Every structure is written in structure tokens, then in C-alpha cells.
Amino acid sequence: xxxxxxxxxxxxxxxxxxxxxxxxxxxxxxxxxxxxxxxxxxxxxxxxxxxxxxxxxxxxxxxxxxxxxxxxxxxxxxxxxxxxxxxxxxxxxxxxxxxxxxxxxxxxxxxxxxxxxxxxxxxxxxxxxxxxxxxxxxxxxxxxxxxxxxxxxxxxxxxxxxxxxxxxxxxxxxxxxxxxxxxxxxxxxxxxxxxxxxxxxxxxxxxxxxxxxxxxxxxxxxxxxxxxxxxxxxxxxxxxxxxxxxxxxxxxxxxxxxxxxxxxxxxxxxxxxxxxxxxxxxxxxxxxxxxxxxxxxxxxxxxxxxxxxxxxxxxxxxxxxxxxxxxxxxxxxxxxxxxxxxxxxxxxxxxxxxxxxxxxxxxxxxxxxxxxxxxxxx
Amino acid sequence: xxxxxxxxxxxxxxxxxxxxxxxxxxxxxxxxxxxxxxxxxxxxxxxxxxxxxxxxxxxxxxxxxxxxxxxxxxxxxxxxxxxxxxxxxxxxxxxxxxxxxxxxxxxxxxxxxxxxxxxxxxxxxxxxxxxxxxxxxxxxxxxxxxxxxxxxxxxxxxxxxxxxxxxxxxxxxxxxxxxxxxxxxxxxxxxxxxxxxxxxxxxxxxxxxxxxxxxxxxxxxxxxxxxxxxxxxxxx
Numbered sequence: 001x002x003x004x005x006x007x008x009x010x011x012x013x014x015x016x017x018x019x020x021x022x023x024x025x026x027x028x029x030x031x032x033x034x035x036x037x038x039x040x041x042x043x044x045x046x047x048x049x050x051x052x053x054x055x056x057x058x059x060x061x062x063x064x065x066x067x068x069x070x071x072x073x074x075x076x077x078x079x080x081x082x083x084x085x086x087x088x089x090x091x092x093x094x095x096x097x098x099x100x101x102x103x104x105x106x107x108x109x110x111x112x113x114x115x116x117x118x119x120x121x122x123x124x125x126x127x128x129x130x131x132x133x134x135x136x137x138x139x140x141x142x143x144x145x146x147x148x149x150x151x152x153x154x155x156x157x158x159x160x161x162x163x164x165x166x167x168x169x170x171x172x173x174x175x176x177x178x179x180x181x182x183x184x185x186x187x188x189x190x191x192x193x194x195x196x197x198x199x200x201x202x203x204x205x206x207x208x209x210x211x212x213x214x215x216x217x218x219x220x221x222x223x224x225x226x227x228x229x230x231x232x233x234x235x236x237x238x239x240x241x242x243x244x245x246x247x248x249x250x251x252x253x254x255x256x257x258x259x260x261x262x263x264x265x266x267x268x269x270x271x272x273x274x275x276x277x278x279x280x281x282x283x284x285x286x287x288x289x290x291x292x293x294x295x296x297x298x299x300x301x302x303x304x305x306x307x308x309x310x311x312x313x314x315x316x317x318x319x320x321x322x323x324x325x326x327x328x329x330x331x332x333x334x335x336x337x338x339x340x341x342x343x344x345x346x347x348x349x350x351x352x353x354x355x356x357x358x359x360x361x362x363x364x365x366x367x368x369x370x371x372x373x374x375x376x377x378x
Numbered sequence: 379x380x381x382x383x384x385x386x387x388x389x390x391x392x393x394x395x396x397x398x399x400x401x402x403x404x405x406x407x408x409x410x411x412x413x414x415x416x417x418x419x420x421x422x423x424x425x426x427x428x429x430x431x432x433x434x435x436x437x438x439x440x441x442x443x444x445x446x447x448x449x450x451x452x453x454x455x456x457x458x459x460x461x462x463x464x465x466x467x468x469x470x471x472x473x474x475x476x477x478x479x480x481x482x483x484x485x486x487x488x489x490x491x492x493x494x495x496x497x498x499x500x501x502x503x504x505x506x507x508x509x510x511x512x513x514x515x516x517x518x519x520x521x522x523x524x525x526x527x528x529x530x531x532x533x534x535x536x537x538x539x540x541x542x543x544x545x546x547x548x549x550x551x552x553x554x555x556x557x558x559x560x561x562x563x564x565x566x567x568x569x570x571x572x573x574x575x576x577x578x579x580x581x582x583x584x585x586x587x588x589x590x591x592x593x594x595x596x597x598x599x600x601x602x603x604x605x606x607x608x609x610x611x612x613x614x
Contacts (some may be wrong), residue, residue: 015391026531026547031454035516035529093527095514095546103513113493113517164546165576169603170523318525320478320599324465328478330525332463337454 006356008079013350016343017092024097027215028344032033034314034337039093042348044282045190046086048077048161048183048354049302051154053193056062056157057130058154061147067214070145071370074202075195076131077362082194085355087120089347099307112163119153126150131244135367158184172249173313182232186302193298196222198359200292201367210288219291223280226298230273233305246323252316252335253308263304265291272301352358409588421484421503422553423580423608425587426476430572433475436462441569442479446553447538457528458541459551460566474544474614475567476571477575480505480526481607482601488518488527496547503580503608504553513548521547523600524607526550551579580608 019027030037052197053075060069091100107114126174130150133143162180167174196218203210253260276294280286315336320326326333362368388556442460443450443528452458460479486505496511497503497518507518519527527550534543540556541548554564561570567575578587590596 001540011597024532026455027530031383031531032456032458032519032528033454033525035460035519095516095548096512096544099511099513102494106490106496106511108492108495111493111517113515117493166516167491170521174520212397289439314520318523320524321463321465323469324467328461328463330458330461331454331526332478368522 001360003357003360005204006353006360009346009353010350012346013089013092013348013353016346016350017097019343020347027341029338030344031310031336031338033072033317033331034311034338036310037316037338038307038344039089039347039351041303041314042351043086043089043093044161044310045302045306046082046089046351048187049157049190049194049299050082051081051085051123051161051184052152052187052189053078053126053195054150055188055191056195057147058151060149061144061350067211067217071195071199073131073134074199074363074368074370076108076127076134077368078195078198078359079127079191080131081358081362082356082357083120083124083360084129085353088354089351092347093344112160112167114159116157116164119157123150123153123157124270134324145207154187155184158187165309170318172240172246172314172316172319173253173309178232178236182229182236185232186229186305189222189229189298190302192218193295193302194226194303196291196295197299199370200288201297202254202363203288206369211351215291216286219280219286219294222291222298223277226273226276227251227282230269230270233268241266247320249316253312253337257312257315257335260315264308267304268301268308271297272304273298276301295370314338315322335374381538381561391431395411405453410523420579421581421608422558423503423578423587423610424553424567425576425590426609426611427572427574427576428474428476428611428613430552430574431475431477433464433473435475435593437569437571438462438477438566438575439563442547442551444509445545445557445565446552447467447536448540453460453532455529457530457549459549459565476614477612478502478524478526478599479566480522480553481524481605481609482553483510486605487521488531491517491521500555504555504558505550506552507547507548507550509542509544509547512563514546514548518549520541522550523605 026036055077056068057072059065060072092095095101103117114341126146126149130143130146133139133146159180162183165174166176166179199210237250240250255261255262276297278285278291278295279297315338317326317331317333317335319334401578428452428585434514439458439460440450441460442448446459448457448459455486459514460477461475463478465474465476483503484503486497486499487498489505493515494511494513496513497505498506498508499505514529516529527548529548530543532544533545537543539551557564564575567577576587577589578585580588580591581587591610594612596612597614598610
């Protein structure tokens with residue numbers, strides 16, 4: 001039932017792509033000021049979470065924790081699924097998706113995007129090999145090595161995602177060296193949140209109960225990651241607030257910017273951080289269902305954060321003439337307007353649908369459900 | 379040394395020789411085609427005299443639209459290769475009007491970030507987009523500090539054959555490269571009623587533009603970024 005809903009969503013996404021191909025990006029809310037919109041929010045969320053979810057595998061194979069080892073294959077599958085979903089959205093949002101072969105054959109070595117094309121493809125290959133070493137008995141001696149390669153590579157991959165923004169000198173929201181490490185830590189939180197939800201769903205459908213010890217460890221880990229991610233976001237904004245030239249931008253994002261401060265405070269800070277932390281740490285709470293809800297909140301908070309970071313960051317006008325009031329016919333000096341249209345939202349959800357389908361089919365046909373190891377051996 | 383080893387050595391030597399002979403002319407021609415030999419000779423640029431640029435006058439914009447087949451629309455999804463900006467110094471109240479377009483930087487961020495190499499800089503300093511390589515990712519639009527680029531949001535009709543454009547690709551001021559290559563001046567420079575846009579070769583010490591920028595104070599917009607734009611402004 002859920003699978004058919006997901007398939008329908010994917011179809012709706014593909015139909016949106018067809019419409020965008022037919023009419024151009026005019027049917028989206030994106031324009032010459034806000035050039036990246038909702039599709040990028042979805043794509044970057046999935047790509048960042050795809051890297052973070054592999055933490056579960058790394059803790060198993062690189063740091064030798066058996067409870068996580070049993071979950072490593074599922075984490076690998078989720079990573080592939082989200083990477084596929086995110087990259088599909090990113091590719092289909094291009095102005096000329098038909099020219100994707102050009103992106104594969106013409107590399108500009110100074111371009112972060114070109115690096116990311118390599119980082120993503122190699123990541124895909126590395127995770128496939130890693131899954132193979134885990135699931136094929138003959139290959140198991142190699143599993144630790146493959147796990148280590150994946151461990152290193154995902155740091156490179158999320159650094160690459162952060163660098164897309166940190167190398168941008170033009171806009172005030174970006175161009176900061178804190179962004180790559182911030183994205184890495186954020187990926188831990190989002191990836192683990194996605195893992196928690198999928199794991200709870202699988203256990204629920206199979207009528208299984210999650211081992212209490214494993215459940216406790218994994219929920220505490222989520223809590224730590226959420227706090228660490230929030231720390232980086234706070235430092236990013238504090239640094240900006242300290243620089244006089246950035247104060248106007250921060251006032252826009254944190255106070256006067258309408259939808260953006262609302263999403264930042266209510267969506268990211270409260271829904272994405274404070275409430276999940278309460279659900280995880282409040283005495284008597286922190287049970288499986290609380291953690292599942294907390295995870296869902298972390299994910300929603302993540303979307304809110306990316307909306308503010310990507311779209312809010314572009315909505316604020318470029319500082320072409322610092323110290324001057326500016327006006328023109330091209331939106332100079334004014335806040336950029338953006339309202340997401342149905343096709344681009346459907347494209348984003350289409351990517352989520354792809355990730356869901358890959359996960360559902362993978363779990364059905366292969367042995368991805370975590371096999372619990374008896375508690376005393378942990 | 380065995381006979382096989384000697385043979386292998388000879389074979390390797392010979393193949394390297396053959397490879398060198400076959401690649402060399404290619405490399406030579408590649409250099410010629412990219413005009414590397416005289417890269418230092420020409421750098422096209424502009425000097426804009428803001429004191430003469432009248433507020434409300436839009437002649438350069440209109441000329442650009444006509445020359446390049448742009449619609450002239452000013453919605454947030456319409457292409458604007460050149461626009462008039464009115465600026466007012468917040469602390470002194472002094473007002474200035476000026477045209478803003480691609481600044482044809484020496485170190486263009488758009489070229490650095492373009493994944494396919496569609497954004498490129500010609501040997502004579504003009505920054506262009508190769509419409510056949512552009513995949514429409516818009517990363518260059520994120521990277522340009524002058525907001526000089528537009529994305530073609532809709533299918534196009536009645537294009538100017540000299541200025542090919544394409545839906546789903548990014549575009550910006552070409553400095554009227556098709557006119558320059560025929561020895562003409564950019565359309566905006568010709569159209570300006572006050573002759574506020576001076577076009578020429580920045581690298582030729584005898585050119586009018588080089589003489590002017592040597593003798594009068596001029597500035598680059600966002601010079602702090604170190605991009606060394608080819609467009610300079612006087613009276614900013």
C-alpha cells in the first residue's frame with residue numbers, strides 16, 4: 001500500500017519534470033534572484049542525510065560496536081536510497097537535464113560541482129562494495145576495509161556539500177569556512193534521525209521490539225548529534241552577528257525576514273532541536289515511540305533549516321555597493337520573493353518517493369533487517 | 379640483459395617517440411586556437427563616466443535588448459543583461475546613476491564554479507557562456523557578486539541569429555562579442571547619448587581608455603574581492 005503511494009508520488013514528480021521541460025522554469029517559484037529553490041532543499045537534505053546515516057555503519061565496522069554492526073547493511077541501503085533520491089532531484093531540476101552527459105564528460109577541475117560529481121559517484125560505488133562485503137560471506141574479511149573507505153569518503157562528500165556554499169563569495173549567507181564541518185555534524189543528526197524512523201517502522205511492521213540496550217544507546221547518540229549540530233549553527237550566526245557588515249543579514253534571517261525567522265526559530269530551533277531533546281532526555285521519556293517522534297521532528301527541523309539557509313540566504317540582496325541604498329529593475333537592494341510552486345514541490349517529494357521505493361524493495365528482496373545479537377555479547 | 383628486455387625497451391622508446399610526434403602539433407595548434415600567443419595584447423574593457431549618466435535614461439538597456447534579442451521585460455524571471463542602478467550614499471546622501479552588467483573579471487567566480495566549463499573567459503578578457511555546454515545548474519548565478527547573470531526561464535522565439543540563446547541555460551552581457559569581432563563597438567556604448575560608456579583595449583597604452591584610466595580616478599565595483607573587473611567606473 002505504502003509502496004504504491006510512493007510510486008504515485010514518484011510518477012507525480014516525473015510529471016512535474018515533464019512540465020518543467022515543456023514550459024521552462026517559469027512554472028517554478030525560482031527566479032533570477034532566488035536561483036535555487038525547494039528542489040535544492042530536498043536534494044541537499046537527502047544527500048547530507050545519506051552521508052550521515054552511514055555513521056551507523058562506521059560505528060559498527062570502524063569502531064567495532066556489534067550493536068551497530070548488525071545495523072550497518074540497513075544504513076548502507078538507506079544511504080544509497082537517499083543519495084539516489086537526492087541526486088535525481090538535483091539532476092532533474094537542471095535547466096537542461098537532457099545534457100547530463102555533458103556534466104559527465106566535461107569536467108572543470110576548479111568547480112566544486114564537478115568535484116561533487118566525482119564524490120557522489122565514488123560514494124555510490126564505495127557503499128555498494130561495502131554492502132557486498134557485508135552480505136556475501138566470502139567477502140566478509142574485506143568488510144572492515146570497505147567500511148573504512150566509506151568512513152573517509154563520506155567526510156569528503158559532506159565537506160564537498162558544505163564547500164558548495166563556503167566557496168561563494170558573492171552572497172552574505174555563505175562564504176564561511178565553518179560550513180563544511182557544520183554540514184558534517186548536521187549530517188550525523190539528520191542521518192541518524194532517518195535511521196531511527198526506518199528502524200522503528202521495520203520493527204513495528206515485523207512485530208518486533210527493539211532491544212532496550214540498543215535503543216538507549218542509539219537515542220542518546222541522536223541527542224548528542226542534535227546538540228552538536230545546534231552548536232555549529234549557533235557559532236555560525238554568532239560570528240555573523242559580530243561583524244558589522246553582516247548584522248543586517250542576521251537581522252533579516254533571525255528577526256525581520258518574515259517567513260525565514262519564523263522557520264528558523266519555530267521550525268529549526270524549537271521543533272528541530274528543543275522538542276526532540278526533551279523527548280529524548282526527559283526522565284521517563286525516551287522510549288522507542290518518543291524517539292521516533294523526536295526523529296521526525298529533527299527531520300522537519302532540518303528542512304526548515306535548509307529552507308532558511310538556502311532560500312533565505314539568496315533572498316537577502318547582494319551587497320554590490322556596500323554603504324549605499326540601491327534600486328534597479330533587477331531586484332537590487334530589495335528582498336527577493338519566492339513562493340514554491342506545485343511542480344517543484346512534487347519534484348522534491350518525488351525524490352523522497354524514489355528513496356522510499358529503493359529502501360522498501362531492498363528490504364523486501366534482500367536481508368537488510370537488523371539481526372539482533374543477544375544482549376550478553378554486547 | 380635478455381633479448382626480450384632489449385626488445386621491450388626499444389618498443390617503449392619507439393612508442394614514446396611516435397606519441398610525442400603525434401601530440402606535438404596538436405598542442406601547438408591548441409595554443410594557436412586559444413590565442414595564447416597574444417593573450418597579453420588585448421583586454422577589452424569599459425570605463426563608465428557616472429557623472430554623465432543621467433538618472434532615468436535607459437538608452438543603453440534598450441540598445442542591449444534590441445541588439446541581443448531580449449524581450450525587455452523586467453519581471454524577476456526575465457533576462458536583463460544590463461540594468462540601470464540608482465545608488466545613494468547612506469551617510470552623505472549623494473546620488474549616482476550607473477549601468478551594471480557583467481564586469482568581465484580577470485578572475486571570474488562564475489568560471490571557477492562552472493562544472494562543465496560552459497562559463498569561460500576568452501583570451502581577450504570577455505567572459506561568456508557556451509550555450510552548448512551549459513546544463514542550467516545556476517551555480518554561476520550563485521557565485522557572481524554583481525548579479526550579472528540571468529537564467530532563461532521560458533522557451534524563446536525570434537532570436538537574433540548573431541546572438542544564440544537557449545531555454546534552460548544561463549546568459550549575461552557578452553560585451554557584444556559578435557560586434558567586437560567585426561571591429562564594432564558594443565551596442566550600449568554606441569547608444570549612450572552622453573558618451574558615458576568608453577569601450578576599448580585596456581592593455582594598449584595608447585588607447586583612449588588606457589589613457590583615461592591612467593589620468594583620472596576610476597574604481598572597480600567590489601574591488602575588495604580582488605576579481606579585477608574589466609569594467610571601471612569614474613566618479614563612484
